[in-house]
Amino acid sequence: MYKKADVVIIGAGAAGLMAGIWAGRTDPNRSIIILDGARKLGAKILVSGGGRCNVTHDRVDEYAYAGSSRNAIKKVLRRFDVPQTVEFFRELGVDLKREETGKLFPVTDSAKTVLQALLVAVEKANVQIQHPYRVDTVEKTEKGFCIRGVWGQIDARYVVLATGGKSLPRSGSDGHGYEIAKSLGHRITPHIFPALAPLTLPKDHFICTLSGITVPATLDLWSGSGKKLISFTDSTLCTHFGLSGPSVLDISRYYIAAKHEDPETALTINWLPGKTPEQMDQELQALRSATLQRYLHTYLPQRLARTLCEQAGVDPGTPGYQLTRTQRKALVHTVTRLPLPITGHRGYNFAEVTAGGVPLDELHLNTMESRVCPGLYLCGEICDVDGRIGGFNFQWAWASGYTAGISVGK
Ligand SMILES: Cc1cc2nc3c(=O)[nH]c(=O)nc-3n(C[C@H](O)[C@H](O)[C@H](O)COP(=O)(O)OP(=O)(O)OC[C@H]3O[C@@H](n4cnc5c(N)ncnc54)[C@H](O)[C@@H]3O)c2cc1C
Structure with missing residues (x-):
């Protein structure tokens, strides 16, 4: 297969779907493709919060996170805050309820509702999802990027890397995204390790x-x-x-x-x-x-x-x-x-997130565009940001995915 696209988003997890929705909403005329290596989409969203998906938390600030500097994390979080998240899901037909702990869940108590709403929003934004399309390499070219896998090749002007970390590898997040980021000139923190792990x-x-x-x-x-x-x-x-x-x-x-x-x-x-x-x-x-x-x-x-x-x-x-x-x-x-x-x-099979990744100081935080490889955007868990238990990791995915999405759609 050989194709051309304006934007290719690698990874259809929380961050990649969010980036796709906002890229498509920002410019409906762009051809946008999301590629994911997994047979089953959204496996991690489905198992999250014990199958109920703890979408976000009532009070999110940078102090709930570790990894890159708190100031850098704050800059991204404030681009898409909790009220915007609640409104975004309400508009998708997913009302959220607050529990005593401050955690927000869908009123249906079902992660399926969240995944389904995101997939419908992706389709409405005129964004295609192709899977199982695992990406092996991304190469910088004169006009953009060449994305390759065993399925063939796609040339794109812009790439969003939303491949997650290494936690729950059976969901498709096996850490290959770090290799892709490195091949495009990024540094990865000296240590990558399980977080939120027993x-x-x-x-x-x-x-x-x-x-x-x-x-x-x-x-x-x-x-x-x-x-x-x-x-x-x-x-x-x-x-x-x-x-x-x-x-x-x-x-x-x-x-x-x-x-x-x-x-x-x-x-x-x-x-x-x-x-x-x-x-x-x-x-x-x-x-x-x-x-x-x-x-x-x-x-x-x-x-x-x-x-x-x-x-x-x-x-x-x-x-x-x-x-x-x-x-x-x-x-x-x-x-x-x-x-x-x-x-x-207990390792990545039981850890909810991965600590370490691409340091935020290698990105323009108002767009999530790479400082070392123009045209490349990063969002979600691949970044060196990990949050506490309670909906903070999804909030990072929504905020960074939104920022990358509207920027790449412009
Ligand atoms: C059991 C569990 C429960 C959790 N519960 C919660 C919760 O309730 N609330 C909360 O806030 N957080 C929770 N988390 C954390 C949260 O799920 C993650 O932080 C979030 O999903 C990260 O989103 P992401 O899009 O960056 O990465 P991911 O969700 O990991 O998505 C990355 C996607 O990229 C794809 N991919 C990877 N490499 C390639 C490649 N080379 N080619 C193509 N596709 C590729 C993968 O298949 C995957 O679909 C939980 C995590 C786990 C494991």
Whole structure:
């Protein structure tokens, strides 16, 4: 097959579909093609938010993101903000509802609604989607770009690279986009790694025996020199392999990044969020005849309370007045500052996003056009931007996809 087009968008994920819709709306006379290597379109949108698609968050700002500079991220986010996202989906027939946590979901509670609406909008914008059309190479030519795959070749004036990262590779995002970006002159951050990833513990660690228990907890990240780097407090899930849940997913990228620089980086867990070791110590001293089990069960499930006592080497039935100073210190440490001997993470098959990518300082942020390869635009997860759990990653895809789309359509 040989074809010519004005614009070729590589990747039909959230960012690529958004770019296609806005490029087509900006200039309906342009020929715009979206190519995607996947057999099934939108696999990641369909599985997102547990099948409900957490489209965005009520309060989005640059502090919910990591990777490139916060200032750079803010510049892109404000080009298409949350009210615009809500209005955009409303106009596509997808009303969003806000949950207590601030997360926004479609009122249908179905990710299918979101994908279907985006695909209809792409068609209405007169944009073609071709799949499975995996792109192997993109070459800069005198008049634009030559895009090649086993299916043939397309010559285009402009290319939008929206190939995502490496997370959930079975959805089609296998990281080949980074190679394409590099071949066109871009730098990629020195580390590309899973973010929003569950963390693993040694198989015989006591937390693995508590599989299924979910509690609010605080995770603290410490540098080798003992400085607290970052904390997250949220729901925490004990599993047969280690830990998961929002607090763990949120801290995982900071833990993995810090480990690259400092192997002594450590994670601790406080099972009583908001309570300092000093406060707990004082409360234990004031217990008198109440038992440790009773005290801990005020805050924690029985099984967890009992196990934490056992780990600290104290009998859960001990009344407060019988507790020795050493026992008290051991329990306080186990409950409020337990070191987690993390062995790793669950990898790209379980990570919701990829940290690292093309640094934003290589792009013009008002257009998402490459500074090193004019005519090339980048958007979505291929950029060095990753957000917290809660709809922030899609908001990045909508904002950067919109910006690339209207710019390439002009
Ligand atoms: C399980 C899971 C749940 C999630 N839930 C949420 C959520 O609820 N809310 C939220 O905000 N974020 C969520 N995320 C993150 C969010 O889905 C991503 O950040 C977002 O989809 C990234 O969009 P993208 O378009 O940049 O990349 P992707 O969605 O990864 O899309 C990239 C597309 O490019 C295609 N492609 C790649 N390489 C090539 C190539 N060489 N040739 C042709 N096509 C190619 C792929 O097939 C893919 O379709 C979740 C992620 C996962 C894995």
